[in-house]
Amino acid sequence: MAKFDVAVIGAGAAGMMCAATAAQRGLRVVLIDHAAKLAEKIRISGGGRCNFTNVNAGPANFLSENPHFCKSALSRYTPADFVALVKKHRIGYHEKHRGQLFCDDSAEQIIEMLKDECAAGDVHWRMPCKVESLAQADGGFVLETDSGTIEAPSVVIATGGLSIPKIGATDFGYRVAAQFGLRMVEPRPALVPLTFDAQQWAPFVEMSGIALEVDVETGSLKGRNPTGARFREDLLFTHRGLSGPAILQISSYWQPGTPITINLLPELDLAATLIEGKGTIKKQLGNVLSQWLPARLAEGLLLAHGFALDARLADMPDAQLRKLGAAINQWSLTPNGSEGYKKAEVTRGGIDTRELSQQTMMANKIPGLYFIGETVDVTGWLGGYNFQWAWASGVAAGQAV
Missing domain, CATH: 2.40.30.10 (Translation factors)
Known part of the structure; x- marks a missing residue:
């Protein structure tokens, strides 16, 4: 059995940001993803150049049945903070339209940046790796995976929504929420023709x-x-x-x-x-x-x-x-x-944010269990807003676990 301080399930934008943040605090972190190819949603975004944030991003640009929930995370990790990270990694970028920021070259640069940030904290990778079950145990959780058993006091669910199933979207996060009795806001395709x-x-x-x-x-x-x-x-x-x-x-x-x-x-x-x-x-x-x-x-x-x-x-x-x-x-x-989830850029709805702490993203009733990114009922406008939520919610949980 492998033991870690934190297990992050889902190695997309929010998951990598969370893993890097937690690991750079000195925690022993494992990052798990079922896909063979890393961060495909980042790779295809913005026509391959990744619209990684929007300089205007604020709570008014997000939809939720609990609209105030996103304020805390967004205020503590802003577009300027992510731009500073991009500059630190010497990635060229430009503003295209209405505050949208894109890489000058390729979305691959954002993926490499996040990988480097994970490496700076010595994040352990399990990929491709399927989580077969997640159960509470004394002092935390036990994950049974097709690569062995993992034990951790904190688990972060960063598996996204149902959008674009051809690149690996699943309902894993929603199934975990149901397993632990958390309420859902009915998911549906958003940013869709x-x-x-x-x-x-x-x-x-x-x-x-x-x-x-x-x-x-x-x-x-x-x-x-x-x-x-x-x-x-x-x-x-x-x-x-x-x-x-x-x-x-x-x-x-x-x-x-x-x-x-x-x-x-x-x-x-x-x-x-x-x-x-x-x-x-x-x-x-x-x-x-x-x-x-x-x-x-x-x-x-x-x-x-x-x-x-x-x-x-x-x-x-x-x-x-x-x-x-x-x-x-x-x-x-x-x-x-x-056109449904096959053409939807994001999923609206998800884990009801009234079940979560807006400061830490942890489930109120399940200590040590966190939900971030598109898994939760926070949906941004088109134009880099959903990535900003991924970064902000990832950092909020990464600082709290």
């Missing part, structure tokens, strides 16, 4: 590949506790529905059976502009719209909303132009679902 009924989407299939900047919103934005959100980002038409940053962002807030509303021309009051131009613009309606929208999209929208392509703007009643303006500035449509 949305799909529509085939008949409803038929007029837009030929729009596949078109991208443009839009405003998109869903849910209620009013009151002290708004349930929805609004984003201005790029939208992408696909064969089955909508994708792009705007849709990935709003998908985390969208509730099944409810609509999303898209403003395809957020800088333009279309109805007012068309009505004002009736006296001077002699073009057909399709040609007029093509000033602001891709021609293919303009034609598709006109047909989908019952407007003739050859109708002249000057001949259109104001009421019809207001209808057209609403169809484009307030295009409301209801998804029938999403």
Whole structure:
């Protein structure tokens, strides 16, 4: 039987950060992962350059049924702290868009950095290694693995959510939570493309590949506790529905059976502009719209909303132009679902954070058992926020075990 002070299960972003932090405090740490290839989710992130944090990351950029939970960890390990680590390892980086930081070269540099940080604390590796069971024992836990028995007073679960199963995602963390009687917030795909009924989407299939900047919103934005959100980002038409940053962002807030509303021309009051131009613009309606929208999209929208392509703007009643303006500035449509975990960048939901200490990430009822990263019900926006939660929650547990 191998004995350690801490066993960290899951060698992704949060797990490696936690293991390195704990080991550099002088603890004897073992890091376990069932995959043969290390940190595949880091490797594929950001188009292979890893959007490793966002300079704007704060509690407002995260979703949770317990929204205050993330404040402690995020305040104690900030984007500036991670950037300092990146600089220490001489990794070049740049800001791309809205505070998103990427490696200049490759996501492999972040993986190597985390491996080096683990090595600095002499972390012991078990990989590939499958944990077959986890049980409480006197003074801690016993892990039965396919590489032998491990005993440790503290165990950290950093196995992530259900997103992207082809690179090894499992429900291990959720099964551990169930085993120890911890409540769950129902998991679901997040940061994911949305799909529509085939008949409803038929007029837009030929729009596949078109991208443009839009405003998109869903849910209620009013009151002290708004349930929805609004984003201005790029939208992408696909064969089955909508994708792009705007849709990935709003998908985390969208509730099944409810609509999303898209403003395809957020800088333009279309109805007012068309009505004002009736006296001077002699073009057909399709040609007029093509000033602001891709021609293919303009034609598709006109047909989908019952407007003739050859109708002249000057001949259109104001009421019809207001209808057209609403169809484009307030295009409301209801998804029938999403592309699911296979295309979701993260999992929303997970271990209910009301079961955990926000200072240490330890389960309140199970001393020595910790949950970090995507395993718990804290989900960040698109753009480096989820990595920042991985680093911050990993450090919080690594300092506490």
